[in-house]
Amino acid sequence: MHSGTGTLGKAIAVLDAVAASQVPLRFTDLLARVDQPRGTLHRQISNLVEEGLLQVNSDHSYELGIRLLRFASNAWSRSKFRNIAEPHLIELHKKVGETIHLGVLQGIEVIYLDKVESSQAVRMHSQIGNASPCYCTGVGKAALSLLSPAQLEERISVIEFRNYTPTTIADADGLRREIEDIRAKGYALDREEHEAGIHCVAAAIGSPGEPLAAGISITAPVYRLPLETLESWAGEVHQAAAAITEDMRVRAGPRG
């Protein structure tokens, strides 16, 4: 979504382009999306394919390579943060009985690291690894509230605001006010700002000034759970988030 400097950055920009597209891309399509000369792009793609990061179908369309899967399964299962957070997610889920999400801020996106819900019958993988815009998700806004003014402005400046629903925050000023509000209250609400019919209450994980900016949320469908109920759990979310923050501090500080 952002990168581009350095040889490695260029290569990843190609992966990004492939990942961002809903339809399979052919060489010329990529050429249009990645700002690179033909020869250069061709070689970069070749390298990526050779490394197993990109896969080419028989019709010359590209998809992300399975080697990424191998890396990711590793990243996920060993993630210190996720492992520390997991018991807290489960505990919170037991308290409220609704779906719990764990996500971290990555640039201007939230990447979901874990999810605890009642009906595990849903097909696996759900939205683990999925990315959503930070400005219209509870976890995202909560995480943003940890940033310094400078960091915050830096991120805001690259956001392209888009109205997913009527309640989506529409511009930078709206987001600034929202962040202020979240800092004051200690929790964030997503009032169907990303997906109609879904709202959530969230709290930030991490401390101002430190690199980790993340959050957890309780998510529920509007038709079944009013916002008031959700908001009444603000204390619980905040408490769980604080517990994770503390666990991270304790276990990261003294030693690995």
Place this chain on the structure above:
Amino acid sequence: MHSGTGTLGKAIAVLDAVAASQVPLRFTDLLARVDQPRGTLHRQISNLVEEGLLQVNSDHSYELGIRLLRFASNAWSRSKFRNIAEPHLIELHKKVGETIHLGVLQGIEVIYLDKVESSQAVRMHSQIGNASPCYCTGVGKAALSLLSPAQLEERISVIEFRNYTPTTIADADGLRREIEDIRAKGYALDREEHEAGIHCVAAAIGSPGEPLAAGISITAPVYRLPLETLESWAGEVHQAAAAITEDMRVRAGPRG
């Protein structure tokens, strides 16, 4: 597990080193595992961290970055192969009632792409994305049987045989005989060769000479299911694998 040529390859070799290790690695640990001068490695790591592919903890230990997760969730959900195979896996599961695995050959490893089992209660992600050696898994051996003699020898030459269990194939000659046997029979068996107490029957997906070499397997614990029962399903596995191969041919050939 292999790469190393080119700037990109070097970078990925670092990721591989981090992924391969069970314990968190610090700078010096990586230095020992990746054959690179200090200055060079330092810059490569910096680049990887900057791109979000690698993450550095406060104690200078490294773990794989969550950005990989984002790529992987994409790679998985959009994978043409996985999507085509999925209904066949479910159908096969309904027939036999045991766990079905889908895996592809990547170098000398099998990477698991999907899994269908009865008790989805198990924590998600299970072993999707996990990698296992090709010479001691049913899927791996089945996939190897599709390779040309030259390709096969190339791969065999880089395998480091290791005895996971008493029945693990111990050397190249043993593997060559096994592959011959699989070609003759049309299916592969894993007689507790990778994990004691677990065996499976598998069949190859793909055609000789084509790039895709994959397989599916029916897996079961020894204590509950004798090998004879498993082997009696060889026809079903083979049939399902053939159906996937055919679907891939049809849907990949005419157009994307």
Place this chain on the structure above:
DNA sequence: TCAACGAGTTCCGATAAATGGAACGACGTT
């Protein structure tokens, strides 16, 4: 107190790799 050590980081000339413009070959279209 000071020297020695190990871990991580920075610097910079030499070197090798990436760059990108242009030409080429393969198809399908008009």
Place this chain on the structure above:
DNA sequence: AACGTCGTTCCATTTATCGGAACTCGTTGA
């Protein structure tokens, strides 16, 4: 048969990578 499109290859130029050495900082031990 001439044309446009798409993918691929080539090669002189440019640029980033390489890697040895020096530097910083915290720890250990005499």
